[in-house]
Amino acid sequence: MSIATRRRRRRKSERSALQIVEEGFHLLRTIDVSYYVWFYLGAVPFAVGLLFFTADQSRSSLAEQSAPGAAMLMALLYFWMRFCQARFCGGLWETISPGHLPDRSAIEKFRSVAALFFLQALWLPMVAVGLFFALPLGWIVAALQNFTILAATQNYGGRPLRNIFSDGLKHSHYDWAQNHGILVVMVIVVLFTWLNLVAACLVITTFGKSFFGVESVFTISPTAAIMNTTFLLGSLLLTWMVISPMMKAAYNLR
């Protein structure tokens, strides 16, 4: 059998990006609520912290003095969020294949978490490289999602860092068309979710003015209200909190 025929057959048997997203959505509907609690236990403090950090550093006159401490607090909140996401991914994995989570000792879990923190600290440089060269962005995003999932679901024993990194990259190369398909679908969903949020803010405040005469920044100066960095970041963070579980579910299934 030629390589081309084998590839064609393999492609036929694989699920499409839309199918993966649909299955991911169904998975999110079936998982235990406690896994959501874990996810938002990490996501909400991080989102609130980032919003406060951005607002404070962009407007406060004491920003320069508070920057080192605030940056450290943000780094800690970031790692806490990543830890909670790993717990959430473990929950998704447990729902997909019950009883298949490895039985790890506390020290093995600690090593995996440390490896995860190290790899996720490279998130910004990796995504910056991906955005600059554009082409490898899809693989980088997939690898970053894989790191979280693998750290939560696999037992790598003595060398988790090396194994999570190599396996994460290896899995990110699996069926590139499906991976990029998922990302395209997610970008569209993100865009419409964000537009929905912005529209909701505008419509509710306009109704508030029409029915009750309540003035707000959205009715006085809609452009400034929407285009200011606090509102933009807040709405993007809300969108991220809605979409991120879906991304995790899709990459768990992939």
Added chain:
Amino acid sequence: MASVLGDTSCSIHPDRQGSARCPICRQSYCAECITEHEGKLTCASCLCTMHETEAKPKARRSFVIAPFIQIVIALALCWVAYYLFAQTLADVPDDFHDGTIWE
């Protein structure tokens, strides 16, 4: 040696004749229970003990140090990233933050 071992039986399988003696525990073993490790005949339990004592100090050292180093490096990288982000935010003009630049 063979004549001495010919009189003894395997310490794990008493019904079998001992074919070699482990140099560590000095017990006789049949051909099935003895194994070769680095050119020496050793019984399975002594081989396991050897492996454990060889592996443990190394593993324990890396168990303690490596994750902490990873966490410290990760924390430092993130701190630098957020600090630079804060500096960038401070450098951006106020009318951009307020959104009035677009009016």
